[in-house]
Amino acid sequence: MQLSVVVPTFNEAPNVAELVRRVALAVRDIEAEIVFVDDSTDDTPAVIRQVAATAPLPVRLIHRESPTGGLGGAVVAGFKAAESDVCVVMDGDLQHPPEDIPALLHRHRRGDVDLVVASRYVGDGDAGGLADRSRVLVSRGSTLLTKAMFPIKLRDVTDPMTGFFLVDRRAIDLDTLRPRGFKILLEILARKVMRVAELPFRFADRHAGESKASFAQGLHFLAQLTALRFGKMSLFAIIGGLGAIANLVIMWALIRFGVEYVTAAIISAEVTIIANFLAQERFVFHDMRGSATSGVWTRFAKAALFNNLELVVRIPVITLLVHTWHISSVIAAGITLLVAFVVRFVFNSLVVYRQTDAAKQPSAVQPRDAAEGVDTV
Ligand code: GDD
Numbered sequence: 270m271q272l273s274v275v276v277p278t279f280n281e282a283p284n285v286a287e288l289v290r291r292v293a294l295a296v297r298d299i300e301a302e303i304v305f306v307d308d309s310t311d312d313t314p315a316v317i318r319q320v321a322a323t324a325p326l327p328v329r330l331i332h333r334e335s336p337t338g339g340l341g342g343a344v345v346a347g348f349k350a351a352e353s354d355v356c357v358v359m360d361g362d363l364q365h366p367p368e369d370i371p372a373l374l375h376r377h378r379r380g381d382v383d384l385v386v387a388s389r390y391v392g393d394g395d396a397g398g399l400a401d402r403s404r405v406l407v408s409r410g411s412t413l414l415t416k417a418m419f420p421i422k423l424r425d426v427t428d429p430m431t432g433f434f435l436v437d438r439r440a441i442d443l444d445t446l447r448p449r450g451f452k453i454l455l456e457i458l459a460r461k462v463m464r465v466a467e468l469p470f471r472f473a474d475r476h477a478g479e480s481k482a483s484f485a486q487g488l489h490f491l492a493q494l495t496a497l498r499f500g501k502m503s504l505f506a507i508i509g510g511l512g513a514i515a516n517l518v519i520m521w522a523l524i525r526f527g528v529e530y531v532t533a534a535i536i537s538a539e540v541t542i543i544a545n546f547l548a549q550e551r552f553v554f555h556d557m558r559g560s561a562t563s564g565v566w567t568r569f570a571k572a573a574l575f576n577n578l579e580l581v582v583r584i585p586v587i588t589l590l591v592h593t594w595h596i597s598s599v600i601a602a603g604i605t606l607l608v609a610f611v612v613r614f615v616f617n618s619l620v621v622y623r624q625t626d627a628a629k630q631p632s633a634v635q636p637r638d639a640a641e642g643v644d645t646v
């Protein structure tokens with residue numbers, strides 16, 4: 270087998286037959302297979318099986334009963350199942366033209382790169398298939414932000430967000446990847462310095478059906494980016510910082526509506542504590558929830574208790590600092606906030622999301638630790 274074409278699918282039934290037909294035609298001179306990794310809730314698996322029966326090349330289906338990692342998780346599952354080390358990843362909706370596959374393969378066969386990226390933003394590449402102006406803006410903006418965060422690893426890549434690329438799986442360490450959502454290429458590129466080439470391609474319109482991109486995917490992307498670049502602690506800090514701003518805004522609004530200021534401060538603090546817990550749970554500690562010793566309500570109780578204690582303790586500490594060190598109250602408050610932040614992070618990691626003994630075994634710990642400070646450039 271010279272090539273495995275990995276196609277993640279989520280409810281793409283009307284696209285399967287046409288995709289297989291065009292891929293088969295494009296790779297007719299190559300020994301290739303198609304691996305569908307499917308998380309669908311509709312009849313897509315049945316359609317894939319039916320198309321596979323008469324396809325001119327091997328078509329395999331991995332249907333994931335309990336999908337993890339979304340689109341990216343599906344791609345990694347595809348890499349693991351592929352017959353060939355050389356894998357092309359493409360979407361199942363024909364926005365990525367199968368006719369470009371041979372060009373990706375030929376570029377790889379020159380032997381000087383591990384990854385060939387099909388880019389919308391190089392040469393006569395084209396992002397025409399992006400649904401509307403706002404998607405174009407989001408795509409452009411997030412590409413810029415990502416390149417700014419990984420200036421060296423992404424030096425040769427104009428389109429780190431593309432879902433169309435060829436990779437030699439021997440060049441990636443599958444176990445260090447932590448796929449979450451759409452940006453699997455970014456995950457691969459950010460983990461390790463890779464030898465990369467790019468080829469232009471025209472991002473086409475969807476053949477049928479609708480995009481599964483969503484606002485939630487956008488949030489996942491931002492979380493992924495921050496975690497890749499700075500590790501857990503800075504993501505924690507950003508969410509905490511946003512929480513602090515929200516706290517003040519809510520307090521200000523309540524006071525404007527005539528609520529007395531101490532009451533306003535308490536209400537806004539409690540609202541922020543709850544929102545903050547939910548955000549940390551979803552974006553920062555999502556990979557530690559499953560193997561934590563306590564359930565979600567206990568975790569919430571611990572976090573809420575800690576934050577309320579912190580609130581109560583910080584005030585007298587500020588007074589103490591002002592009186593003994595004779596520094597301004599604002600600086601004193603700043604110092605306590607900083608110390609509280611570090612303590613809170615440690616408390617969350619070690620107490621709220623305390624891991625079961627089984628999860629602490631080296632094999633389970635490694636992929637998680639590998640996420641921290643990975644970009645060493
Ligand atoms: N298995 C699986 N699981 N597949 C999924 C999932 C999932 O949770 N979510 C989406 N997919 C599949 C879709 O069925 C489709 O085949 C492919 O992943 C891409 O999803 P789309 O819904 O078509 O996304 P898009 O067109 O908005 O975005 C694509 O193009 C962008 C620009 O190149 C993706 O490839 C993005 O990653 C890419 O940035």
Ligand code: MN
Binds near residue numbers: 360362364475480
């Ligand atoms: Mn698409």
